[in-house]
Amino acid sequence: xxxxxxxxxxxxxxxxxxxxxxxxxxxxxxxxxxxxxxxxxxxxxxxxxxxxxxxxxxxxxxxxxxxxxxxxxxxxxxxxxxxxxxxxxxxxxxxxxxxxxxxxxxxxxxxxxxxxxxxxxxxxxxxxxxxxxxxxxxxxxxxxxxxxxxxxxxxxxxxxxxxxxxxxxxxxxxxxxxxxxxxxxxxxxxxxxxxxxxxxxxxxxxxxxxxxxxxxxxxxxxx
Numbered sequence: 001x002x003x004x005x006x007x008x009x010x011x012x013x014x015x016x017x018x019x020x021x022x023x024x025x026x027x028x029x030x031x032x033x034x035x036x037x038x039x040x041x042x043x044x045x046x047x048x049x050x051x052x053x054x055x056x057x058x059x060x061x062x063x064x065x066x067x068x069x070x071x072x073x074x075x076x077x078x079x080x081x082x083x084x085x086x087x088x089x090x091x092x093x094x095x096x097x098x099x100x101x102x103x104x105x106x107x108x109x110x111x112x113x114x115x116x117x118x119x120x121x122x123x124x125x126x127x128x129x130x131x132x133x134x135x136x137x138x139x140x141x142x143x144x145x146x147x148x149x150x151x152x153x154x155x156x157x158x159x160x161x162x163x164x165x166x167x168x169x170x171x172x173x174x175x176x177x178x179x180x181x182x183x184x185x186x187x188x189x190x191x192x193x194x195x196x197x198x199x200x201x202x203x204x205x206x207x208x209x210x211x212x213x214x215x216x217x218x219x220x221x222x223x
Contacts, residue, residue, distance in 0.1 A: 017140060022193045023133035026079075026090060026186075029072040037071065037185060038064050046192060055195055063184040074183045088177045092127035095170040101127075104166075111135065111162050115142060129174075132167050133193075153211045160204035167197055 027033055036042075043062035050059035065071035078088050085094055092108075093101035108126040109119055112135055124131045136159060143155035171194045179187045 017137050018193075018196055019133045019137035019140060022189065022196075023130045023137065025189050026129050026133075029068075029075045031068060034065070034068045034071045046188070049192070053196065053199060055199075060188045060191055062188050065184050071185070074186070078178070078181060078183060078186065087181060088174055090129040090174065091125055092132070092166060092170045095173045108132065108135075108166060111158070111166075114158060115139065127166070129167075132162070136162060136167070149211070153208065156204050156208050156211075160201055160208065163197055163201040163204070168194075168201060171197060 024033065025037065043064070046062050047059040065074065077086075079086050079090050089095070093099070093104040096104065105126040108131070112119060112126070115135075115138055117135065117138060119126045119131070139155055139159045139162070143152055143159060146152035146155055171190070175187070175190050175194050178190055181187075
């Protein structure tokens with residue numbers, strides 16, 4: 001599947017799927033991705049996003065990489081290479097050693113299959129950040145284009161459940177590790193993603209409760 005280069009993050013609430021933006025940002029290093037991360041409007045766009053979403057405090061300062069070589073080597077050193085593992089794996093199972101990796105991956109796959117999505121063995125692992133974000137982007141698209149309110153509510157459950165059971169279950173730990181290494185660019189992007197995911201889960205929870213005030217808004221859709 002070819003990647004679509006997202007626009008900068010300004011006015012993203014109506015125009016851009018943030019899940020897809022961050023999935024693109026944390027993909028494997030290639031010159032096209034470096035060029036996107038080096039856009040002079042990306043920092044101001046992220047600051048505008050921070051204000052648009054009404055997050056507390058001032059927006060973190062965005063520091064781009066100086067060169068493609070610095071970007072590529074930082075990505076590999078942080079996320080891909082290490083003994084016994086990279087300093088900051090972008091894989092959920094690497095942050096939850098008490099749960100077998102196969103069990104986490106299988107649970108992710110079970111979510112993906114709800115939308116009829118099949119994980120490709122040649123792509124990122126099922127519990128990789130990029131895979132999880134691409135799934136959430138697909139859920140959001142389906143939810144926003146649902147044919148009726150019942151289907152929209154079911155998809156809101158699915159998105160909220162996956163955020164809480166998977167993405168938000170490990171992102172804070174990865175962010176703490178990444179911020180301790182203090183490379184350019186990546187910690188700020190992951191902080192934006194973590195904050196957005198928290199806000200999205202809360203908004204979906206409120207939407208579900210409003211749609212089912214006397215029902216069971218917290219019923220999981222994957223068990």
